[in-house]
Amino acid sequence: MDSLKHALKEWAVAIEALERGRTALLIRKGGIREKSFAVPEARFLLYKSYEHQRPELLKLAYRDLLRDSPSRRDDEPIVLTSFAEVVGAYEISEPEALAALEPHHMWSREYAEKRFRWRPKKPLTVLVLRTHLLPEPVELPYSESYGGCKSWVELESQVPIEGATPALDERDFEELAAPALEVLQDLEPASVGTS
Template structure:
């Protein structure tokens, strides 16, 4: 599989949940530092760049807090070895406009109901993007130095430096499980 240079920044706990097959979606409105001030899907195929700073235990469902704990233990203290473990394809970009639609996806992610609704309410005039991802785990993680250009509240970054042209990956979910869960998500928000 080709290694994408474009990367979506996301909480390390959400990346870990994707890697474990616990969830297959992410919710986006855009970072404070976005040029366009809203989220735009810049590429359907991208790497996931884990972030650690803004994760809070009370924003994650109690049953899933162990995922956050694991990411905090793994937090790279040596910023010359920042891990990339997942590449993903955005299969759907669902636009969610109200809390009722969002509530129907509550079992599909690790965030608390109140945090998910907070994401929906932020920038009220814009919909919440729910990205349904087909995640692929790298057989060997890639470690990158943490560069200043990766910082800030923005969704997308361009990975700098030497990257392999291709990487060996395996899908987190097999085709049957992925399609079953994709259908369930589509039905939940009336997209079938």
């Protein structure tokens, strides 16, 4: 049976946008505990976190997702509803490239620029993701090892992904991702996968 154990921690509102087919992009620079952001696997579960998300860090068009998001704490049992496949991974090292990508992501311009300036010697990583919805939500107990400001979590148990369905069909996904991929195609690709 097909299953995954590796999960990317991301704001619940961003995962909701991926699951609803409203975005295909995540922009990452890694957590405080990480020296840099790397993508160790081409497929991974999406782990919703709630602690840092705030409406002013999102574009107005995405704030409704935050209003709809349940009020949860990060130390409660985790509920997994999707996984993602990396379609593209790119590094942004110049402010001009970030500005060109601005129409295609969900973050406020100020927040995206703040992430870009944090640890200025490290590039931002832009992930273009195809999201798949699990047939049923999977609830797992919270573990202390999942806590803290880090990007990747190795879950204590495998999560079956058999029967998952794409959030968007092929044509709709291509329509959503194509404008961003056009901007990203000339950038340095980020490596994906260690195995």
